[in-house]
Structure formats: C-alpha cells, structure tokens
Amino acid sequence: MTNTDNSPRRRELLPRRCSKLARRSAAVPVWYLRVVGALNLVCGVSISLRNQVDHHNSGQYFTPFMFFAGFSSAAAAIFLGMMLRRRKNAAWITVTGLVGGYVALSVWALCYHDYSQHPFNWASTAVSLAVLVFTVLGRREFYAKGDRTNPLLASYVLGAGAAIAVLVGTTLVTAVGPDKADVNDRIMFVVLRMVTLIRTDDFPQLHVPHWVDLSINLTSLALLLLVLYALFRSPRGKELLSEEDEGRLRSLLERHGGRDSLGYFALRRDKSVIFSPSGKAAVTYREVGGVSLASGDPIGDVEAWPGAIEAWLAEAREHAWIPAVMGASEEGGTVYARHGLDALELGDEAVVEVAEFTLEGRAMRGVRQAYNRVQRAGYTTVVRRHADIPEEEMAVLLERADQWRDGQTERGFSMALGRLGDPADGQCVMVECYDGEKKLRALLSFVPWGTKGLSLDLMRRDRNSENGLMEFMVLDLIQNSSAVGVKRVSLNFAMFRSVFERGARLGAGPVLRMWRAALLFFSRWWQIESLYRANAKYRPIWEPRYLLFDKSASLPRIGLASARAEGFVTPPSLLSRRGGGPR
Structure with a gap:
C-alpha cells in the first residue's frame, strides 16, 4: 500500500527543489539535532555523563551546538529537528541564528582566551561550523510559511509564562523554608534555575528540597515547549467559505452534484475551498493540527479534478500541512x-435504491415487525422540503433538535452539514415524526444528492419515544419518496463494515477474528457495531469509502485531526483559533 520515497508517485507530492546538494545539506541539521537531542536525553538520565558535560561547559571546554546535557535542551533540540523536518522557514531562521551565534561565540573564545589550547574546543567549533554551513546550503529546502502572528504570540507566551513560573517557583521556595535568603535571592535562584539549572550550592542561604528543584525544571521545560509551539504553529488555512x-x-453541485452523496457537505461554512485553474472543480478542506483535511470527492467536473487536487496539494506543501482525505469514494480515491x-x-456507506427496496421476505421480517409496531402505536410522519416548512414551525423543530442533541458539541465534518434550518438549504428534506397525540417525537434531515437523491445529515429523537422510531421514519421516507422526487437514499456510514461481516463468517481467520473482537470491545464506547x-x-448497497494519506507515519496525526474535526476530541482553548483550533 505504502510507496517508497523513490517512487514516481511519491515524488509528485514533493515540491520542486533546486539541487541534490541542497536536499542533502538540508538533512544534516535535521539529523544533527536528532542525535544531539538523544545525547542530551541520555545525559539527563545519567548523572555521571551530565556532570562531565556540565564540567566541560562551565570550565575551559565547550561542547558542540545544542549539546547541553539535560531534558530541556533535549526537548528543544528534538523539537527544532521536527520543525526543520517539516521544512518550516521559521525553524530555519531560528536554527541558523542560534548556531551562527554559537559559532561566533566559540571563535571569539578561541581567539581571545586560553581555550584554544584544548583540541576539544577546536573540534566543537568545527562541528558547529559544519552544521551552520550545511544549514545555509539547504536554505531553499525550508520553504514552509508560518503564521505572521506567531512571533507576537510566542512573546506573549514567554512573558506571561515566565512571570507565572517565577511566581510559582518563588512561592514554593518560600513555602519550604525556613531560610535566611530574602525575596530577591529567592527570585534570582528560581530564574537561574529555570535558565541554567544552577545548583543550590551557589545559594548557601537557601534550603530547597529536590522535589522543588524538579518542579522548577519541569515548569521551565513546559514553558520552553509552549514558546516553541507558539513560534512554529502552522499558518491558518484560507479564509472560510465566503458567499x-x-x-x-x-453552481458546481447543480451540474455535478449527483456524482457523490457527500458533495453537499462541501458547503459547510467552517471549511475552506480551493478551485482548479479552470474553476470547473474544487476541493474543500479544513486545516486541523497541521493537517489539511479534505472530505469526500472533489466537487465539479471529473476532468477538472486533477487541477483542483494539484492546487490543494501545492498549498499543503507551501504551509507544511499533511494532506489527507476522509470518506472519498472509489472513483475519487483513484x-x-x-x-x-x-x-x-475506512468502511462502507449504506445506499438504498428506492425502486429495488421491499419489505417482503424473511430477511426483512424484523424491520417489518418494528415498522408495524410503531405504526399501531399511532405514530405518523410528515415529509417535506425545508423550503416548504413555515418559519414558526421550523423554529420549533430547531428548538427540539437542540434539546435532543447528545451533548453540547455538534459532531460531524465529512458527513454532516453542521447547521439546520438555514434559508440557503431549502432543498433539504425534513422527516418529522409525531405520536398519537400529535406531539413531535423525532426528526431526520437529509441533504440533496443531485436532483434524485438524498443523503442523511441529522438524526434526533426524544429518548422517551417508542423504540424503532428511526426505522419507521426511514421506511416511511422510502415508501413516500415520490412525493419529494427521490430515487436513492444514502444512510449512515458503517466504519469497518467488512470486518464485522467477514469476521462473523464460518472459517474466518484468527487475525480477522481478533480485529473484529477489538472493534466489538471499542463499540462499548463508540457506535461502531x-x-x-x-x-x-x-439490505442496502454498500459503497466503500476511503482514507487517503501521504505516508503511513502521518496516520496518527491524521487520526487525531479527524477526531477533532468530527467533534470527538475537543482541544484546549488556550491557543485555539477559528476554523480548526490550535495548529
């Protein structure tokens, strides 16, 4: 499934670069920071190694760039390596400035102090200088743009975070007394401990337990990571869908909307859109956590799809976003x-062809009995377009839908419109269900699928209503489909449907049975089975749906971005931004 980096298809995802020298040079600082980060991590665990490195850096020796034994320096090196690996221009500027300053300081120490007599110092300077040279040679490889607000945000995080950290640290040092140090000494100790990991030996008037030292260290590490995160956030996506x-x-959906049942969901107003050069096709997406997450097939003329896809991929490359597509059909996935x-x-979409549907036969006995039971209880349905619902009645439907919603978060991204009752969605179909006392008990909303189809958008019901109410409403819609001119209906998406179906068959292999058992276990919390x-x-027609991704290593980030987009994971609001939360 996964292609190697040398395959022709994989090279299409990569931007055009200047030379082989630049590509190879750009890899040097990435790997250097990874190795140094690992060494710093080892030194942070090993007391003897850490003491040796500290002795070199505090005496007449100095180590190569970023080799400053400890967890903070390890985290900084690894994080900077990750940002360089994602080709972020801001990371290149930061690393170039840091290593350049370090080389200048090393040369100054060698020329104007006695440090030049130690061969180790010349070797350290040579290593740092080599990293600087390769970083500069690989300049054009670091093309990914950052958000213009990042430096300002990073300065705010640094200022506020440092103030809070010093306040908390000073409070802890004071609380664990008694000691003879005044407030200025305590503040100075906390600041120096955060920056240089100074030992309490240099402040004999202080008596600080080890756990307080560790707390201050962890606070400084958290602050460093927050500042780096704010500095290197991916830029916002394009402006959200305009009028x-x-x-x-x-207009594209009017001409080509019958091709994909998810096409109408491209009109979600929390998405961005990018059109093909001809304007005959478009890809809608949302940037979430550094992932450019598209959904469904491109909109418009199939012949223009490649142009829209290329434009979308080019934008993802420009901003170092990971491209991914949720819920593409087999044609779109190809x-x-x-x-x-x-x-x-990912799974299969259930599509019911109205002309072929029947309640007859033993296979439909359970559905038929449920339908008849609800019907005998006096329930009835009303099927009509949103445009045919008076404004007062629509207000009541919206109020009931909010009351019946499971939780405060509106879930859905790839297969949900995210709004109800908007005047622009007049061609959507509402199925209302009333009990024998004419009280509203449930509703379904479908979006148009071309001119002859519907795709399920929203399901809401009163929890105290009769069991089987949703089945009753779907069957009534199918049986009365001629009233709204419908020939096919797309229902819910069944994730991993083939695993449940094949895993329950006689002769299923052990791997398939284990996979099915795992899904059954997780179905206790998520409605998978x-x-x-x-x-x-x-008894629908099963249409497969696919997840498209650039490389297997990106799947965890894509999975998290998908969960956030669908509303299953809510990120903290500290650094969140409109249209996808924090990057």
Missing part, C-alpha cells in the same frame, strides 16, 4: 491516488 465561494460551489496519496478503506447493524437491516 462568493459558496455560490460557485452550489484520482487522489494518481497524485501520490495512498488509500486505506451498532451503526453497521442499523444500516444492514435495510
């Missing part, structure tokens, strides 16, 4: 794969 963009997308993305089957069974009862 002009939405109008262009609606086109994405031609541009260097690999595919992983229940969604499959809820869809399977209609």
Whole structure:
C-alpha cells in the first residue's frame, strides 16, 4: 500500500527543489539535532555523563551546538529537528541564528582566551561550523510559511509564562523554608534555575528540597515547549467559505452534484475551498493540527479534478500541512491516488435504491415487525422540503433538535452539514415524526444528492419515544419518496463494515477474528457495531469509502485531526483559533 520515497508517485507530492546538494545539506541539521537531542536525553538520565558535560561547559571546554546535557535542551533540540523536518522557514531562521551565534561565540573564545589550547574546543567549533554551513546550503529546502502572528504570540507566551513560573517557583521556595535568603535571592535562584539549572550550592542561604528543584525544571521545560509551539504553529488555512465561494460551489453541485452523496457537505461554512485553474472543480478542506483535511470527492467536473487536487496539494506543501482525505469514494480515491496519496478503506456507506427496496421476505421480517409496531402505536410522519416548512414551525423543530442533541458539541465534518434550518438549504428534506397525540417525537434531515437523491445529515429523537422510531421514519421516507422526487437514499456510514461481516463468517481467520473482537470491545464506547447493524437491516448497497494519506507515519496525526474535526476530541482553548483550533 505504502510507496517508497523513490517512487514516481511519491515524488509528485514533493515540491520542486533546486539541487541534490541542497536536499542533502538540508538533512544534516535535521539529523544533527536528532542525535544531539538523544545525547542530551541520555545525559539527563545519567548523572555521571551530565556532570562531565556540565564540567566541560562551565570550565575551559565547550561542547558542540545544542549539546547541553539535560531534558530541556533535549526537548528543544528534538523539537527544532521536527520543525526543520517539516521544512518550516521559521525553524530555519531560528536554527541558523542560534548556531551562527554559537559559532561566533566559540571563535571569539578561541581567539581571545586560553581555550584554544584544548583540541576539544577546536573540534566543537568545527562541528558547529559544519552544521551552520550545511544549514545555509539547504536554505531553499525550508520553504514552509508560518503564521505572521506567531512571533507576537510566542512573546506573549514567554512573558506571561515566565512571570507565572517565577511566581510559582518563588512561592514554593518560600513555602519550604525556613531560610535566611530574602525575596530577591529567592527570585534570582528560581530564574537561574529555570535558565541554567544552577545548583543550590551557589545559594548557601537557601534550603530547597529536590522535589522543588524538579518542579522548577519541569515548569521551565513546559514553558520552553509552549514558546516553541507558539513560534512554529502552522499558518491558518484560507479564509472560510465566503458567499462568493459558496455560490460557485452550489453552481458546481447543480451540474455535478449527483456524482457523490457527500458533495453537499462541501458547503459547510467552517471549511475552506480551493478551485482548479479552470474553476470547473474544487476541493474543500479544513486545516486541523497541521493537517489539511479534505472530505469526500472533489466537487465539479471529473476532468477538472486533477487541477483542483494539484492546487490543494501545492498549498499543503507551501504551509507544511499533511494532506489527507476522509470518506472519498472509489472513483475519487483513484484520482487522489494518481497524485501520490495512498488509500486505506475506512468502511462502507449504506445506499438504498428506492425502486429495488421491499419489505417482503424473511430477511426483512424484523424491520417489518418494528415498522408495524410503531405504526399501531399511532405514530405518523410528515415529509417535506425545508423550503416548504413555515418559519414558526421550523423554529420549533430547531428548538427540539437542540434539546435532543447528545451533548453540547455538534459532531460531524465529512458527513454532516453542521447547521439546520438555514434559508440557503431549502432543498433539504425534513422527516418529522409525531405520536398519537400529535406531539413531535423525532426528526431526520437529509441533504440533496443531485436532483434524485438524498443523503442523511441529522438524526434526533426524544429518548422517551417508542423504540424503532428511526426505522419507521426511514421506511416511511422510502415508501413516500415520490412525493419529494427521490430515487436513492444514502444512510449512515458503517466504519469497518467488512470486518464485522467477514469476521462473523464460518472459517474466518484468527487475525480477522481478533480485529473484529477489538472493534466489538471499542463499540462499548463508540457506535461502531451498532451503526453497521442499523444500516444492514435495510439490505442496502454498500459503497466503500476511503482514507487517503501521504505516508503511513502521518496516520496518527491524521487520526487525531479527524477526531477533532468530527467533534470527538475537543482541544484546549488556550491557543485555539477559528476554523480548526490550535495548529
């Protein structure tokens, strides 16, 4: 499935670069920081090694760039290496400035002090100078743009964080007394401990337990990581969907909306859009956690899809975003794969063809009985377009939908519109269910799938209503589909449907059975199996849906970004930004 870095498809994902020398040179500072970070980590664990490195740096010796034994220096080196690996221009500027300053300081020490008599110092300077040279030679490889607000945000985080850290540290040092040090000595000790890991021997008037030293160290490490995070955040995505963009997308959907059941969800207003050069196709996406997350197939003319995909990938490269697509169809996935993305089957979409659907037969006995039971209880449905619902009645439906929502977070990204009752969505279809007393008990909302199809968007029900209410409403919609001119209906997405189906068969292999058992276990918290069974009862046509990604190593970040976009994971709001939270 996964391509090697030398394959033609993989090279299409990489930006055009100047020379082989620049590519190889750019790898040197990345690997140097990784190695130095690992060494710093080892020294942080080993007291003897740490003491030796500290002795070199505090005596007449000095070590190569960033080799400053300890967890803080390890975290800084590894983080800077990661940012360079993502080709961030801000990281290149930072590393170049730091290593350049360190080389200048080393040369000054060699020329104007007695340090030149030690060969170790010449070797350290040579290593640091080599890193600087290779970093400069690889300049054009670090092309990824950063957010212009990052330096200001990093300065705010540094100022506020340092003030809080010093205040907390000073409070701890004071609380563990008694000692003879005044407040200025305590503050000075905390500051120096955060910056240089100074020992309490230099402040004999202080009596600080080891756990307080450790707390101050961890605070400084957390502050360092927060500052680096703020400094190197990926830039925001393009402006969210404007009225002009939405109008262009609606025009494309009018001509080509029948191709993909998820096409209408491209109109979510928390997405951004990028059009092909011809304007005949578009890819909608959201930037979440450094991942450019698209959903479904491109919108528009199939022949123009490559242009839109190339423009989307080019933007992702420019900002060092990881490109990924959720829920692409087999046709869309094939086109994405031609541009260097690999595919992983996520599950299947349940599609019911109205003309072929029937309640007859033993396989539909359970559904038929549930339908008849709800019908005998006096429940009825009303099926109509949103545009046909009076404003007062729509307000009541919106109020009930909010009351029945499970939790405060509105979930959905790839297969949900994220709004209800908007005047622009007049062609959406509402299915309302009333009990025998004409009280609203549940509602379903479907978005258009071309001119002859519907795709499920929202399901809400009163928890005190009759069991089987959703099945009753879906069957009523199918049986009365001619009233709204519908020939096919797309229902819920069943993740890993093939695993449940094949894993339960006679003769299933041990790996497949273990995979199915794991999914059954996690179904206790997430509706994985229940969604499959809820869809399977209609005997639908299963249409596979795929996840597209650039490389396997990116899957954890893509998974986290998808969970955030779908509303299953809510990030802290400290550094969050509109349209996807913190990068």
